[in-house]
Amino acid sequence: MEILKAVYQHPLLSESDFQQIAxxxxxxxxxxxxxLLKEGKIANEYYVLQSGVARAYVYDYNNDEISTEFFTEGEIVISTASLFQRIPSPENIQTVTDCVMLKIEFGAFQALFSTIPAYVDWGRLWFTSQLFAIKQRSLDMVQETATNRYLKLLKAKPQIIQNVPLKQIASYLGVTDTSLSRIRKEVATYPAG
Structure with missing residues (x-):
């Protein structure tokens, strides 16, 4: 379970701690x-994505789907507010491709959290990294051009570009399908490297 070792990497987690987690x-x-999760339902698990792509999305005021997050290999597929605050999810979470996932139920997570102190520290660090990522995405949406947002996504998660429908990527980037097609054509003309 190398994927779990990569996700739950923490210097204080012993081999027996990791075995319990696995x-x-x-x-x-x-x-x-x-x-995996329907808007309005309370999340009772999260998933470690071993392979494939999943996404979170909401419906806007026009009832159009807007992608809010993409999850790729080695990431945790989760609705954090719903799972940890025990509130209805504001988002839907769905697999975009066939996926192999490792699911952990909320009760099992809670048991690990109360018995493995290093797991608590890992959780704190994971949440901190997620907070930074969300803040950076917010800043990018107002400070970066659509082309730069696309290039960042292409660099960070190339499997999204290869496996996710154009419409879902466009909604995530905050652009129309037509604008994204133009951006992709423009980027294709850039020199390699």
Whole structure:
């Protein structure tokens, strides 16, 4: 379970701590298009994505789908507010491709959290990194051009560009499908490297 070791990497986690964490996860093969969490429901688990792509999305005031997050290999697929505050999710979470995931139920997570002190510290660090990422995305939406946002996404998560429908990527970047097509053509003319 190398993917779990990469996700739960923390210097204070012992091998036996890690074994407990790994044992709390259930391996799942999830077909493309599966709704993992529906808006309005309370999340009762999160997933470590071993392979594939998933996304979170909401419906805007025109009832159009807007992608709010993409999850790729080695990331945690989660609705943090719903899971930890025990409130209805504001987002839907769905697999974009066939996925292999490791699921952990909320109760198992809570048990680990109360028995493994290093897991608590890992959780704090993970939340901090997520907060920084969300803040950076907010800044990028107002400070970066759409082309630069696309290039950042291309660099950070190239599998999204290869596997996700154009419309979903465009909504995530805050542009129209037509604008994204133009950006992709423009970027394709850039010199390699």
């Amino acid at each position: 044992n709390a996860h259930e391996l799942m093969e999830v077909p493309r298009g599966t709704l």
